[in-house]
Structure formats: C-alpha cells, structure tokens
Amino acid sequence: MAAPKTPVTLPDYQVERIGSQIAEGETIKSARPHVxxxxxxxxxxxxTHGIVNRLVAEVIDELGIEGKTVGIAPVGCSVMxxxxxxxxxxxxxxxxxxxxxxxxxxxxxxxxxxxxxGDGDLASIGTAETVHAATRGEKITVIFINNAIYGMTGGQxxxxxxxxxxxxxxxxxxxxxxxxxxxxxxELLATLDGVAYVERVTCDSRAHIIQAKKAIKKAFQxxxxxxxxxxxxxxxxxxxxxxxxPQNAFQWLRENMLPYYPLGVYKDVxxxxxxxAAEAALERAKDCPIAQQGKEx
Amino acid sequence: xxxxxxxxxxxxxxxxxxxxxxxxxxxxxxxxxIDGRHVSWMPSYGPEMRGGxxxxxxxxxxxxxxxxxxxxxxxxIAMNQPSVEKFAASVQTGxxxxxxxxLAMDGAAGVELTDGVKVIAFKATEMAEEAGLKGLANIICxxxxxxxxxxxxxEVLDAALVKCVPAKKQHLLDPNRKALQMGIDLGE
Amino acid sequence: xxxxxxxxxxxxxxxxxxxxxxxGCRFFFGYPITPQTELAAYMAKKLPLIGGTFLQAxxxxxxxxxxxxxxxxxxxxxTSSSSPGVSLKGEGVSYMAGADCPGVIVNVERGGPGLGGxxxxxxxxxxxxxxxxxxxFYMPVLAxxxxxxxxxxxxxxxxxADEYRTPAMILADGMIGQMMEPVTLPPERxxxxxxxKPWATSGTHMERKHNVVNSLYLSPEKLEKTNFERFExxxxxxxxxxxxxxxxxxxxxxxxxxxxxxSRIARTAVRDxxxxxxxxxxxxxxxxxxxxxxxxxxxxxxxxxxxxxVELNMGQMVDDVRLAVNGRADVSFYGRTGGVLPTPxxxxxxxxxxxxxxxxxx
Numbered sequence: 001m002a003a004p005k006t007p008v009t010l011p012d013y014q015v016e017r018i019g020s021q022i023a024e025g026e027t028i029k030s031a032r033p034h035v036x037x038x039x040x041x042x043x044x045x046x047x048t049h050g051i052v053n054r055l056v057a058e059v060i061d062e063l064g065i066e067g068k069t070v071g072i073a074p075v076g077c078s079v080m081x082x083x084x085x086x087x088x089x090x091x092x093x094x095x096x097x098x099x100x101x102x103x104x105x106x107x108x109x110x111x112x113x114x115x116x117x118g119d120g121d122l123a124s125i126g127t128a129e130t131v132h133a134a135t136r137g138e139k140i141t142v143i144f145i146n147n148a149i150y151g152m153t154g155g156q157x158x159x160x161x162x163x164x165x166x167x168x169x170x171x172x173x174x175x176x177x178x179x180x181x182x183x184x185x186x187e188l189l190a191t192l193d194g195v196a197y198v199e200r201v202t203c204d205s206r207a208h209i210i211q212a213k214k215a216i217k218k219a220f221q222x223x224x225x226x227x228x229x230x231x232x233x234x235x236x237x238x239x240x241x242x243x244x245x246p247q248n249a250f251q252w253l254r255e256n257m258l259p260y261y262p263l264g265v266y267k268d269v270x271x272x273x274x275x276x277a278a279e280a281a282l283e284r285a286k287d288c289p290i291a292q293q294g295k296e297x
Numbered sequence: 298x299x300x301x302x303x304x305x306x307x308x309x310x311x312x313x314x315x316x317x318x319x320x321x322x323x324x325x326x327x328x329x330x331i332d333g334r335h336v337s338w339m340p341s342y343g344p345e346m347r348g349g350x351x352x353x354x355x356x357x358x359x360x361x362x363x364x365x366x367x368x369x370x371x372x373x374i375a376m377n378q379p380s381v382e383k384f385a386a387s388v389q390t391g392x393x394x395x396x397x398x399x400l401a402m403d404g405a406a407g408v409e410l411t412d413g414v415k416v417i418a419f420k421a422t423e424m425a426e427e428a429g430l431k432g433l434a435n436i437i438c439x440x441x442x443x444x445x446x447x448x449x450x451x452e453v454l455d456a457a458l459v460k461c462v463p464a465k466k467q468h469l470l471d472p473n474r475k476a477l478q479m480g481i482d483l484g485e
Numbered sequence: 486x487x488x489x490x491x492x493x494x495x496x497x498x499x500x501x502x503x504x505x506x507x508x509g510c511r512f513f514f515g516y517p518i519t520p521q522t523e524l525a526a527y528m529a530k531k532l533p534l535i536g537g538t539f540l541q542a543x544x545x546x547x548x549x550x551x552x553x554x555x556x557x558x559x560x561x562x563x564t565s566s567s568s569p570g571v572s573l574k575g576e577g578v579s580y581m582a583g584a585d586c587p588g589v590i591v592n593v594e595r596g597g598p599g600l601g602g603x604x605x606x607x608x609x610x611x612x613x614x615x616x617x618x619x620x621x622f623y624m625p626v627l628a629x630x631x632x633x634x635x636x637x638x639x640x641x642x643x644x645x646a647d648e649y650r651t652p653a654m655i656l657a658d659g660m661i662g663q664m665m666e667p668v669t670l671p672p673e674r675x676x677x678x679x680x681x682k683p684w685a686t687s688g689t690h691m692e693r694k695h696n697v698v699n700s701l702y703l704s705p706e707k708l709e710k711t712n713f714e715r716f717e718x719x720x721x722x723x724x725x726x727x728x729x730x731x732x733x734x735x736x737x738x739x740x741x742x743x744x745x746x747x748s749r750i751a752r753t754a755v756r757d758x759x760x761x762x763x764x765x766x767x768x769x770x771x772x773x774x775x776x777x778x779x780x781x782x783x784x785x786x787x788x789x790x791x792x793x794x795v796e797l798n799m800g801q802m803v804d805d806v807r808l809a810v811n812g813r814a815d816v817s818f819y820g821r822t823g824g825v826l827p828t829p830x831x832x833x834x835x836x837x838x839x840x841x842x843x844x845x846x847x
Contacts, residue, residue: 067691070558082697088686090557091699093580096550099542103554103562106538107512108687111558129550132543323494323665330494330667338494338665342520342603363753364746365664368828 033057035066035086042080046246048236049078049145051203052212056116056143059217060087063224069112070104072097076118077151095126098133101140112223114141120150123183124159130185137194137228137277141219144185147236148257155241159183162260167241182260186233190266193281196228198266202235202258204250211263227270228277235261304359306448307367309384310435311352312376312397317435320461321374322353324439327457328449329357337365350379357448372446374438376421377401381408388414393445395438397421417441419483425476433476440480451481492669497632498523498662500670501591501655502531504636505563508643509674510589511537512562514551516544518570519603520659521593525565545570549577549590556586557698559685561643565591567659568609569600571617578652579618583700585684585715587646589639590617591655593662596824604824605659605746610801613656614774621712623719625653625726626773628744632666638771640671645726647680649718656773658797660746660826719775728771729780733759737766739839740784741832742806743795744770747820751795754832763840773802781809789814791839795832796820 032038036057043049060066066087073081075094082089092100097115105113122130122144133140149167150156157170160182164173174182186200197219201212212234219230235257237249244252265271269280285291308325310318322338329336340353354367369389375381376397385405388394390413396404399422410416419441421434430437436458443454458477462470495503502524505513513528525541532539542548548564555562566574571592581588594609596602613626625645627638639655646653686696702708733755734740743751748769758765768784770777781792792814794803803818810816819835821827 066689068688070686070688072554079701082699086689086695088688088696089698090554090686091584091697091701092553093550093576096546096553096577099547099550100554100557102540102547103512103514103551103556104558104686105554106540106551107555107558107560107562111688128543129547132547326494326665330492333492336494336665336667339660340663342659342663361752362666362749363829364750364826365660365666366826 033061035060037084037086039083041084043077044240046239048203051209052143052145052234053084055213055216058213059220063220065112068110072101072115074117074121076121078116078118081116095121096129098129102133102138105138105140112220114143116143118145119158119160123185134189134229135192135194139223139226139228141223142231143216144231144233145236146233146261147238149238149241151238151241162256184261186266189231193284194229194277195267196269196277197222197230200233200235200261200263200266202263204253226276306357306372306446307370308355308372309352309367309370310374311350311380311384314351316376317432318351318376319353321435321439322355324457324461325355327460328453331453331456332449334359335362337362339365372442374442375401378403381405385410393442395442397434397438399423417445428479430472430476433472436473436476437480440477441483444481444484492667494665495632495668496523496663496665497635498593499527500632500635500668501639502527504639504671506531506535507671507673508640509676510561510563510643512555512560513539514542514548515564515566516542516548516570518567520595520662521565521567524591545573546576549574552588553577553581553586556581556588557686559682559687563589567593567595568597571609575618579620580700581652582622582624583620584698585650586698587650588652589642589646590652594658602824603659605797605826606824607658607745607747607797608822610798613654623774624651625722626656628656628771628773629661630745630748630769632664632668635661636668636671649722658746723775726772727775727777727779729777730769730771732767734766734768734784736764737789739763739765739791739793739836740768740789741765741793741795742768744773747795747797750827750829751832753829754836757829757833758836763836765836776805776809778809785813791843792816793835793839794818798822
C-alpha cells in the first residue's frame with residue numbers, strides 16, 4: 001500500500017505527543033490513540049480484536065472523554081484489555097460486565113462506562129446480565145465481538161457458532177437438532193424497550209471498518225447524550241481457532257457469517273424520531289394505560 | 298395473679314391472617330418498649346402467612362430474652378380452632394388462654410390443658426361486629442388479656458395503642474380504644 | 486428515619502437496612518428471597534429519599550457483580566440474601582476479595598442444603614467463614630444475636646470493609662431477621678473520616694495514571710505476592726478484631742459456645758445450669774472470622790475443662806472450637822438442623838450430662 005501523500009489530521013495532543021518522534025520530511029500515517037497504552041497486545045496475528053480495540057480508542061480520543069471513561073474488560077481474549085487502555089478499567093467475572101458496568105454507572109452517572117465482551121461472555125454465560133442491563137435501559141455502551149468461537153480457551157463451540165461449524169466441542173459440526181441454533185443478539189436486543197441503539201457491523205474491509213467506527217462513535221455519543229443503552233455487534237474473525245489465514249478467515253466471514261448475521265441497524269430510536277429510548281418505549285406502549293402513567297410529569 | 302406475671306409475659310397470639318394478631322402483638326410489644334423492658338416480637342413467616350394460621354410470639358421480660366420463639370407460653374390469644382389445637386396445651390401452669398369462640402367454636406374442649414391454666418372464652422368477633430367495631434376483635438381480646446394479667450399499667454397500654462395506629466389511619470384510633478375498653482370491661 | 490437516641494421497636498432485617506444507610510451506604514443491589522426480603526423492601530422505600538440507589542437485580546449473581554462495580558467506583562455498597570442466594574454470590578465475593586474491593590454482604594440464613602427451608606438456621610457457617618468463593622481468601626464475618634447488634638455490627642462491617650479493603654459479611658438468621666426488639670439506632674456516619682479510595686475507578690480526569698480494579702495475575706509470582714500482601718492484612722484483622730461476649734465465664738469449667746440465634750437459647754440454658762449449681766458459662770463469638778481464639782485460650786488458662794458447641798446445624802463451628810482448644814480440653818457438640826430450634830431444656834440436658842461425666846471423672 002502506498003503511503004498517503006498528506007499527513008493524517010491529528011488532534012493537537014497527539015501531534016504534541018508523537019511530534020518529537022517524527023523526522024523531518026516524514027509524514028504520519030497513523031498514530032497510536034492517546035487512550036491506548038504503549039504495550040504489545042496479546043492478540044494473535046490477524047486477530048480483529050486489535051482493530052476494534054483501536055476503533056474504541058479512536059472514538060474515546062475524538063470525543064475527548066478519556067478522563068471520565070471507565071471500561072469493563074470481560075473474560076475471553078480481551079481479558080487483558082485493562083492493560084491496553086489508559087482510562088480506568090475494571091476486570092469483570094465471566095459474563096458479568098453489564099452488571100459491573102451498571103454498578104459503576106449508578107455510582108457515577110457522569111462517567112462514560114463501556115463494556116467490551118465476546119460471544120461466550122455476552123451471549124452465553126452472561127445472557128441474563130446482557131438482557132437485563134439492556135431492558136433496564138442502563139446508559140452504557142457495549143461492544144460485542146462475535147467471532148463464533150471461544151478463542152481464549154482454544155476453539156470451543158460458542159453460542160454464536162454457525163450450524164454445522166466444526167469446533168473442538170462440536171467436532172462433527174454444530175448439530176442444531178441437538179444443541180440448537182446460534183443466538184442472534186442484535187435481533188434479540190432490538191425487541192427490548194430499554195434499548196436505544198443496536199447495530200451490527202464488521203471489520204473485513206476498509207469500508208466496513210469505517211462503518212464500524214461510525215457505529216461505535218454513535219454508541220458512545222448516545223451515552224453522553226443520555227439516549228439509552230447502545231450496543232454494537234462486530235462480526236469478527238478468529239483465524240487461529242478457525243484454522244485459517246487472516247485473509248481466508250475474512251472470506252469465510254463474508255461467505256458464512258454475514259448471511260447468518262446480516263449487517264445493519266436493528267434499532268435506533270433517534271433515527272426513528274425519538275429523543276431517547278424512554279420516549280420510544282412510551283410510544284410503543286401507547287395503548288397500555290398503566291405504562292403511560294406519569295407521562296405528562 | 299397479676300404480680301406473678303409482672304417479671305415475664307410470654308404470649309402467643311394466633312389466628313387466621315387478617316384477624317390482626319400481629320398488630321395486637323405489636324401493641325403488646327410496645328408496652329414493653331415504653332416500660333423500658335426487654336422485648337421480643339417474633340412472627341411466623343413464609344407461606345403460612347398467606348392463608349393459613351398467622352401467629353406471633355411476644356416476650357416481655359425484666360431480663361434479657363433468650364429464644365424469642367415461645368415454647369411454654371404464659372398467655373395465649375387464640376382466634377381460630379387450629380390455633381387452640383396448636384398452642385393451648387403448651388400454656389404453663391398459672392397461664393391464661395383467651396379464645397374467640399366466634400370462629401374457635403369448640404373453645405378449649407378436646408385439648409388437654411396443663412393444670413392451673415385459666416381459659417377465658419367469648420365471642421369476640423361477634424361482639425365487635427355488633428358494636429360497630431368490625432375487625433377489632435383482636436384488640437378486644439388483648440384488652441381481656443390485660444384485665445386478667447396486668448402486664449403493664451392502663452396508661453402504658455393506651456400509649457402503646459396510640460403508638461401503633463399509623464399517622465395515616467388516625468380515624469381508627471377511637472374505635473381501637475373502644476375495643477380495648479370493651480375487652481377490659483369484660484374482665485371486671 | 487427515627488431519631489438517634491430514641492429506643493424503637495424494629496424488625497432485625499429493617500434495622501440492618503436502616504443502620505447501613507446511617508453508615509453511609511447509598512447503593513443496594515439485591516434479589517428477593519425469604520427470610521431477608523424486608524431488608525430489600527426497606528431499602529427500596531428509603532434509599533431514593535436520601536439520594537441513594539436501590540436496584541433489584543435480575544439474579545444474585547448480577548447483584549453481587551453490581552456491588553463489585555459500585556465498590557470499584559468507590560461507593561459504600563451492599564447486597565443481602567438468604568442461603569441459596571448467597572451461594573450464587575460466591576463468584577462475585579471472590580472477585581471482590583481478589584480485587585480488594587470493600588462491600589458488605591448480608592446472609593439471613595435459612596435451612597439447607599438445596600432449597601432447604603425458610604426457618605432459621607446456621608448451616609452456612611462453613612461457607613461464610615471459609616469465605617464463600619473460590620480462591621485463597623477470607624473475609625470478616627460478624628454474627629449478630631440481637632436486633633441491636635444487627636445495627637451495631639453492620640455499622641462495623643462497613644468500616645472493616647473500607648479499612649481493610651475487603652468484602653465483609655453479616656451472618657444472621659431468620660430468627661434475628663424477622664423478630665422485632667427495641668433498638669437504639671447509630672448516628673449518621675461522618676463520611677469525611679472514611680479512608681480515601683485513591684484506587685477507585687471513577688475516571689482519571691486526566692490527572693493521574695489510570696486505575697485498574699482487577700483480580701487476574703497470569704504471573705504466579707505476582708499472584709503469590711498479592712496473596713501474601715492480603716494475608717498480612719488478614720493477620721492484622723485477626724490480631725485486632727476478635728470479638729466475643731462472655732457470660733458467667735469467670736469460674737466456668739463447662740463453656741457453652743454459641744453464636745447468633747443459638748446463643749439466645751444457650752443463654753437461657755446456661756442460666757438454668759448455674760441455678761442448678763453447675764459451673765457453666767457462655768462464650769458467644771461475635772466475629773466468626775476471625776474466630777475468637779484468644780478468648781478460648783484465656784478460658785483454658787482459667788481452668789475450662791469442657792467446651793460444648795451449640796449450633797443450628799450438624800456441627801460446623803465446633804471445628805473452629807477444636808482448632809482453638811487444640812487438645813487442651815474436651816469438645817462436644819449439640820445442634821438441631823433444618824430450621825428446627827433446640828429448646829433451652831435440650832441444651833441444659835447436654836450441660837448436665839457433661840457435668841455428671843466430669844463428676845464421675847470420665
């Protein structure tokens with residue numbers, strides 16, 4: 001790839017931070033966001049966690065919220081995320097990130113609180129916490145990485161593994177007649193009144209990554225604006241446990257994941273003309289008298 | 298007899314849920330609070346509260362109270378037959394049993410009582426309704442028990458009643474007082 | 486709220502809630518279960534009126550993890566449940582211990598195992614004193630025996646939790662939780678004297694290095710080091726915070742050991758035994774962890790020859806009595822389980838049996 005001809009536009013503090021490292025005549029192709037620490041991550045080569053971590057970091061930088069952001073790391077491949085981010089971080093038990101995020105947000109409503117979770121964490125062991133944080137309309141932001149497999153433990157069947165997908169614990173392929181169907185989280189959560197915004201994105205191409213970043217930014221902006229619970233599902237790859245090269249993994253994602261997990265916005269109360277999730281919920285329940293109580297107040 | 302009970306009253310109040318026995322127990326407990334005595338009020342709890350027999354144990358004592366569950370009561374107010382059957386036999390010698398025979402129609406018949414237990418049986422619910430004091434048979438029974446055992450002074454008994462009627466239900470204070478006096482009058 | 490100095494008649498569960506608020510607790514996360522529900526209901530009613538947050542979680546697991554989050558964010562926070570629900574909290578309590586997060590967990594015990602029953606029990610002694618969750622840790626466990634102690638001990642539990650950065654537990658039971666007794670409520674805690682929480686995750690505000698609240702250490706040496714450091718704190722707690730009440734123990738040859746509800750029954754039995762001329766006393770542990778070993782040693786030095794542990798279970802605390810006695814006296818056990826309470830007469834019978842055996846020189 002040819003180097004860009006003009007420097008990327010950077011926020012002032014970044015120019016200040018990395019300016020000294022630039023030799024005369026060099027152009028900045030890409031700078032590490034301020035909220036990312038200067039450490040080597042534990043992600044495998046070709047893993048898409050790195051991309052999404054970076055997108056989250058860029059959004060935090062661009063919104064200027066590092067000082068008030070508290071992140072909740074999950075159990076899974078991104079378990080060490082608390083080492084990668086410069087904002088305050090909490091390591092949660094497996095699946096409990098939404099409950100931990102709830103605790104933090106209730107104590108400090110002025111903080112921006114996000115949870116970053118994989119499919120086993122969010123859609124299996126933590127389904128109850130996920131559904132209930134969403135239906136409570138917790139004003140938090142959730143980034144959900146769906147790569148259809150348990151990565152950290154070495155490639156077991158995930159709640160989102162596709163029908164017939166071979167994994168360590170579905171060695172003959174996921175048999176839906178015995179173990180059931182994958183959980184489609186975005187579709188599921190979009191039905192809940194507490195949810196303000198759900199979008200499913202992916203990161204297999206530049207265009208999709210740009211779209212993913214827009215979605216993540218919106219999910220954070222919604223929290224700042226008090227719009228309600230926002231979740232971005234990122235359809236991702238796991239080259240290591242899928243047993244593929246990164247490029248083949250993207251190809252597999254396009255051929256198999258995206259038809260099963262269609263990209264798009266599943267709920268967006270603002271686009272629907274509401275100020276927040278609560279307003280949209282009132283409208284949906286307009287024929288239920290008790291749900292309308294206190295509407296005027 | 299009043300003197301004998303002065304240092305310790307161990308009272309079980311029992312009947313159907315809704316008959317107000319937990320409330321009557323609270324009035325009793327509050328007399329001890331006002332008098333600065335040791336007090337415990339222990340309700341039955343759980344599913345049996347909903348539909349079955351509701352009861353509470355109230356201990357008033359000059360010493361620290363051991364178990365708040367009363368196994369050998371010195372007094373019993375029983376407002377239905379199951380309560381009589383469950384508790385009457387456990388009342389100690391010298392003890393008092395007040396039975397509302399509106400619902401506990403058999404009174405203490407068929408129960409083997411300890412020697413020296415006094416049974417006072419009358420139709421409290423019927424009396425209450427006739428006097429326009431529907432739902433206050435519990436307080437009539439409490440008044441009757443007080444007349445028998447004098448577990449506190451009359452002033453303290455009234456103060457406890459005042460304390461237990463919530464601010465929002467002040468219109469119920471007078472009927473409660475009437476019911477209390479009606480029970481006391483029965484014993485004199 | 487009732488006045489500070491006034492003696493009021495309140496239910497044990499409600500007193501736990503009221504005293505917790507007075508201790509500065511403004512966050513409660515819980516799930517309904519008998520026989521602790523009055524505590525949650527009281528919090529639901531009162532906390533919003535003083536700017537606090539009551540949240541009914543979707544499960545006990547979610548509740549304790551909300552507690553973990555709120556504690557990490559620096560708040561005074563608590564949860565409450567009863568035995569089966571407390572089992573579910575084990576996970577979160579272990580994480581709190583591992584991440585050095587203070588918080589208070591209330592267990593108003595009922596009978597077990599499994600769904601068990603709803604009558605008073607002490608069958609979670611092992612679970613509480615062996616710290617409830619996985620991993621190498623303990624937590625202070627306080628056992629109230631009166632409604633007044635419900636107030637006093639939850640107040641203390643918040644302070645111990647903050648001082649030593651640890652979860653702390655109130656181990657009560659259905660009897661103390663459900664009963665009403667007169668209580669003098671503690672004053673509002675002066676929150677300006679609380680230990681600072683520079684480790685809390687409430688945002689860097691770009692003024693400090695980022696805080697991490699975490700219990701994961703992939704390096705065994707680092708994990709060992711944090712455990713060593715935590716056990717130094719435990720040693721200090723053991724040294725400073727063993728608490729107990731002694732009754733009629735000065736010349737006691739037979740010492741009945743009982744806590745919480747069982748101690749109330751034992752108290753009556755010990756008095757009755759004294760009336761019969763038996764040199765019998767009561768040791769009532771107030772802290773179950775740390776266990777009052779020093780008091781037991783003192784009693785042994787004073788000539789105690791027989792210890793009888795009376796519990797509402799099949800014999801759990803008796804192990805700690807044996808450990809503390811360390812072979813210097815005989816230790817026996819009497820208990821009822823499943824929510825059945827022993828009568829004072831039953832306990833007296835045990836005491837008399839021991840006294841007779843001593844006379845016979847057995």
